[in-house]
Amino acid sequence: MDADHLIYMANQIARNLAAGGEAAAVAATAQHIIDFWDPRMTAAILASDRAALSPIARAAVDLLAPNLP
Template identity: 60%
Template structure:
């Protein structure tokens, strides 16, 4: 899968949850990816360099990995 596209998607999800506050935004972003992404997409985003993600998306991906 195209890593850049997945990073953009994750960032986009995070940006739409930011208004909820950091903690909620991270949790909601992680939950959204868990509920709606196919396993290969999840695997790919986990394999991406977290530095390329926004802080909320990055934390959400870490939460997913954990």
């Protein structure tokens, strides 16, 4: 899957969860990625340039990085 599309998806997830507050949205976005994304999708977003991610999505992806092989 295209990294730009994955970034778009991560930003959508983060935007939908933002109403719960930043810390909760970061945790929920990371959990959504763990629960519903294929490992190849997660690996691709971790390897991508994260500059286009929203602050919540970027924090969620950064949270995932040390926890994956």
